[in-house]
Amino acid sequence: MKTLAKLPVTIVTGFLGSGKTTLLRHMLDNAQGRRIAVIVNEFGELGIDGEILKQCSIGCTEEEANGRVYELANGCLCCTVQEEFFPVMRELVARRGDLDHILIETSGLALPKPLVQAFQWPEIRSACTVDAVITVVDSPAVAAGTFAAFPDRVDAQRKLDPNLDHESPLHELFADQLASADLVILNKADLISPEDLARVRLEVAEELPPAVKVIEASSGRLPLDVLIGLGAGSEEHIDSRHSHHDHHHEGEDDHDHDAFDSISIELPQADESLLLDALTQLVVKHGILRVKGFAAIPNKPMRLLIQGVGTRFDKHFDRQWGTDEARTTRLVLIGQELDAAQLEAQLRAALSV
Numbered sequence: 083m084k085t086l087a088k089l090p091v092t093i094v095t096g097f098l099g100s101g102k103t104t105l106l107r108h109m110l111d112n113a114q115g116r117r118i119a120v121i122v123n124e125f126g127e128l129g130i131d132g133e134i135l136k137q138c139s140i141g142c143t144e145e146e147a148n149g150r151v152y153e154l155a156n157g158c159l160c161c162t163v164q165e166e167f168f169p170v171m172r173e174l175v176a177r178r179g180d181l182d183h184i185l186i187e188t189s190g191l192a193l194p195k196p197l198v199q200a201f202q203w204p205e206i207r208s209a210c211t212v213d214a215v216i217t218v219v220d221s222p223a224v225a226a227g228t229f230a231a232f233p234d235r236v237d238a239q240r241k242l243d244p245n246l247d248h249e250s251p252l253h254e255l256f257a258d259q260l261a262s263a264d265l266v267i268l269n270k271a272d273l274i275s276p277e278d279l280a281r282v283r284l285e286v287a288e289e290l291p292p293a294v295k296v297i298e299a300s301s302g303r304l305p306l307d308v309l310i311g312l313g314a315g316s317e318e319h320i321d322s323r324h325s326h327h328d329h330h331h332e333g334e335d336d337h338d339h340d341a342f343d344s345i346s347i348e349l350p351q352a353d354e355s356l357l358l359d360a361l362t363q364l365v366v367k368h369g370i371l372r373v374k375g376f377a378a379i380p381n382k383p384m385r386l387l388i389q390g391v392g393t394r395f396d397k398h399f400d401r402q403w404g405t406d407e408a409r410t411t412r413l414v415l416i417g418q419e420l421d422a423a424q425l426e427a428q429l430r431a432a433l434s435v
Contacts, residue, residue, distance in 0.1 A: 088211040089175070091184040092310055093197060095259050096218030098190035098372040098416060099391030101269040105218055105302030105309075106187050112306050116182040119174050121167075123189050167200065175209040183310060184210070190372065190416075191255065194262040201317035212316035216309065217263035218302070219286055220391060221270050225278040260289040261323050264314040271298040291323070343420040349411040351378040352433050354386065357411070358395055360432035364425060365393050368417060375413035378403070388413070 094102050110118060174184060188194060194215055201212050260266065266286060271279055283296060290296070297304065354377070361373055373390035384399035403409055415425060 089178040089181060089184060089209060090213035090310065090313075091186060091201070091210050092213050093186045093188065093194060093215045093316075094218065095188045095192060095194040095215060095262070096190065096267075096269075097220060097223075097256050097259065099223070099389065100190070100218040100220040101302050102187050102190070102218050105216075105267070105269070105299075105304075106185055108302045108304070109185065109306060109309060114306065116306075117180060118183045118185055119177075119181050121170060121184065121186045123187060123192060167197075168203075168206075171206055171210070175206070178209060183213075193255070193258055195258065195320055195323060198262060198316050198320040207317065212314065212320075213310060214264040214312040214314045215262050215316050216265045216267060217259050218267045218269050219260075219282070221268045221279060221282050221298075222273045222394070223391065224282045224285060225274045257289045260286060261291075262316075262320065263290065263294050264312060264316055265309075266290065266294060266296045267302065267304070268296060268298045269302060270300065272300040343417060343422075345415040345417075345420050345422045345425055347413045347415065347422070347426050347429060349413070349426075349429065349433065351380045351409055352411055354379050354397075356433055358388075358397070360429055361388075361390060361395070361413075362393050363432065364415070364428060365390065367428075368420060368425065370415050370417040370420070372416040373413060375411070376400075377411040377413075378409040 094105060096102050106120065110120070174181065186197070188197065194217075198212055198215060201207060201210060268279065268282060268286065274282070279298065286296060297308065357377055364370055365373065371392070373388065373395070375388055377386040377388055379386050382399070384402055387398055387400040389396045
């Protein structure tokens with residue numbers, strides 16, 4: 083009986099809005115015949131990222147897409163490995179003769195180290211190996227000081243600008259995502275000056291083991307051969323990577339996700355400019371970290387995909403509304419100490435709906 087080679091797995095991590103889903107879409111659109119399974123892990127109730135990825139393959143039917151996108155929507159992978167991740171991996175392991183690669187997108191609030199450690203479990207380790215942990219960095223956000231590496235600089239900037247959130251949970255999470263990396267992508271490099279990009283590279287390097295490569299990208303557009311086939315075997319050395327949250331999974335502290343809220347809001351059709359203005363006001367007023375979702379725009383036959391990081395919003399019409407599909411606006415807002423009823427009321431008042 084032929085022994086199957088271990089199935090390579092790429093874990094894509096990175097903070098909220100860094101461009102992980104865009105990177106995965108690029109990888110799937112340029113798979114060049116590779117048979118790839120995708121596990122999507124979201125922080126929030128609406129499967130926004132899963133829906134985006136299911137649109138990625140030209141000519142791929144809904145049934146085919148559903149068959150290869152496994153969406154874990156009930157929290158971070160490191161907290162749910164025994165409940166959801168393990169059964170999904172066991173199913174993929176059973177099909178590994180039909181697969182060439184697995185991609186896992188963690189939520190923007192996930193700790194990658196425990197997920198990599200899950201690949202040390204005998205049943206997974208015998209069949210899979212972590213080809214690489216890729217950490218995607220939002221270069222403009224780091225350049226703006228949002229996730230700067232130096233605490234004294236952060237504290238000084240926070241005192242100058244009270245609207246910026248520089249509390250330790252965000253910093254430590256960002257640092258831990260870098261600490262687990264085998265490859266770091268400085269994404270959105272085209273949106274900042276060469277001088278700022280050089281400074282971002284230096285700040286990120288402070289959190290990285292010396293051997294980790296750092297490359298630049300715009301919208302995650304990189305050759306697939308740069309992203310897969312790294313052969314890092316991350317599960318073999320992940321225990322030696324120090325992180326701020328190593329003690330959390332030994333019962334000594336609460337998980338940092340408790341510090342974040344994910345609010346789901348459903349609205350009727352809304353004027354595009356009014357909606358974006360209202361969301362911007364909410365972000366500024368309530369310190370919302372991330373906005374993502376789909377909007378129904380009056381008299382537009384296509385669905386508007388909205389993704390926001392702070393007050394920076396990206397939007398485009400991603401597909402036609404289905405014939406029997408309800409044209410509603412569905413949004414997820416992620417932040418700290420958010421009041422769902424208050425946010426929805428303020429949005430509805432701004433939109434007069």
